[in-house]
Amino acid sequence: MPETALDRFLRYVRIETTSKDNAEQVPSTPGQLEFGALLAGELRALGAAEVAQDEHGYVTATIPDPRPAAEQAARPIPVMGWIAHLDTAPDTSGKNVNPKLIDYQGGPIRLESGAEISESEGLRSCIGDMIVVTDGTTLLGADDKSGVAAIMTAADRLLxxxxxxxxxxxxxxxxxxxxxxxxxxxxxxFDVEKFGADFAYTVDGELPGEINKETFSAEQLRLKVTGVDIHPGTAKGVMVNASRALAGLAAALPAGRAPESTEGREPYIHLCSIAGDVGSAEAHIILRAFTDEDMSENRRILDKLIARQKEAVPGSVWTAEYKKQYPNMAEGLKDCPLILTRLEEAVRRAGAEPVWKPIRGGTDGSCLTEKGLPTPNIFTGGNNFHAVTEWLSVNKMEAAVRTLLNLASLFAGEESI
Ligand SMILES: [Zn+2]
Incomplete structure (x- = not known):
């Protein structure tokens, strides 16, 4: 009996691959190398070609075109990439994940820890499915081990x-x-040239038939304020309190443009962290928007607030460093309509209704598309990513496997993209 996507998933989530912010090296944690080595071994055992794991932990492999060389030359089929990520989010522990299987018949799900998965619209759409949850103390890792399991299972089927x-x-x-x-x-x-695909799909989304061709554009702002520290007893006219100056800016950020009050295609400005003392203070702020106009407006709002605080606290010295993080991938995909229409068709043939949903976040596909590898995103069947309430519908993960297989056969009928 060949291994199912579920068998693979249950094995993969037991490997701790939590990544780490601000690490010096990639991968940020050794568990990702261990998981990658396991996958490389499994790919070799399945009969994949050109299996490699590089020093940064990227695992690559090839499912060769099975046709005779003459036919391949006479009728080339574009090279497609399938991509998923090894790590899990640092927000929640991914150690000792203890997956539980539920034959889901509706209602909220009570986890062993007492945490509850509320009955969302997504969960209701999975009544009658086999669902995997955690014991409520860790995340599940469906993001993105369900994507990895779907790709491995589709590869097994093709090979x-x-x-x-x-x-x-x-x-x-x-x-x-x-x-x-x-x-x-x-x-x-990610070496796009060496990868050698004409286009790719990440398998890193949520519920069927959610597919994504649009992500946020992302920038970050590192804001530093320098003040003047002196004994408070003799501070009059001398002290410049950097923390108070920066806190004033934080308090003035528009509440209506915060993540907690925006949705859909609305932009936001998010204060991630703020810290400091009298002499200096720092804030980390992220800016997100789907359009250039909205991103410019985000920057204009921040620049205006900085100028105002600078004036309000004489003697405070401000440095604002904006950095682009990733672009909206819609721009790079608009010239490759077949990659999108074929995906819609593949999802439909897998038994789901395709729905294009903008991602209020980024995926590997955002940066890969910018690097010249057009890469929209496919659902995995998971939900509530990064939280202890994360869950996965096994049936929907199988729909992701079918979507990949459908893509393979749809493009086999195409001469070019
Ligand atoms: Zn992910």
């Missing part, structure tokens, strides 16, 4: 399966498992 004795028809497929996606570094050392 070792057949339809009534006839091997699957498909072009060359490249696989990549990437480190440190959750800390925004998944594409940093």
């Amino acid at each position: 070792n399966g057949s339809v009534e004795g006839v091997p699957y028809r498909h072009g060359k497929i490249r696989i990549a498992f990437t480190p440190d996606e959750e800390v925004g570094r998944g594409a940093e050392f």
Whole structure:
């Protein structure tokens, strides 16, 4: 019996691959190397070609085009990439994940720890499915081990399966498992040229048939204020309190433009952290928007507040360092309509209704698309990512496997993209 996507998933979540913010090296944690080495071994055992794991932990492999060379030359099929990430989010522990299987019949789900998964619309759409949850003390790791399991299972089917004795028809497929996606570094050392695909799909989304061709554009602002510290007893006219100056700016950030009060395509400005003393203070702020206009407006709001605080606290010295993090991938995908329409068709054939949903976040695909590898995103069947209430519908993960197989056969009928 070949291993199912569920068998693989349950094995993979037991490996701790939590990534770490602000690490010097990629991968940020050794568990990702261990997981990657396991996958490389499994890919070799399945019969994949060109299996490699590089020093940054990227695992790549090839499912060769099974057709005779002459036919391949006469009728080339574009090379497709399948990508998922090895790490899990640092927000919640990914150590000793203890997955539980539930035959889901509706209602909220009470976890062993007492935490509860409320009955969302997404959960209701999975009544009758087999669902995997945690014991409520860790995240599950469906983000993105369900994506990894779906790709491994689809690869197994293409390499070792057949339809009534006839091997699957498909072009060359490249696989990549990437480190440190959750800390925004998944594409940093991704060698697009060496990968050699014409386009790719990440399998890193949530519920079927959610597919994504649009993400936020992301920037961050590192804000530093320098003041003047002196004994408070003799401070009159001398002390410049950097923390008070910066706190004034934090308090003036528009509440209506915060993550907690925005949704859909609305932009936000998010104060991630603030720290300091009298002499100096620092804030880390992130800016998110789907359009250039909204991003410019984010920056204009912040610049105006900084100017105002500078004036309000004479003697305070401000440095504002903006840095681009990732771009909205919609821009890079608009010239490749077939990559999107084929995906819609593949999802439909997998039994789900495709819905394009803008991601209020980024994926590896955002940066890869910018690097010249057009990469929209496919659902995994998971939900409530990064939290102890994370869950996965096994049935929907299987729909992700079918979507990948459908893509392989749809593109096998195409001469070019
Ligand atoms: Zn993810």
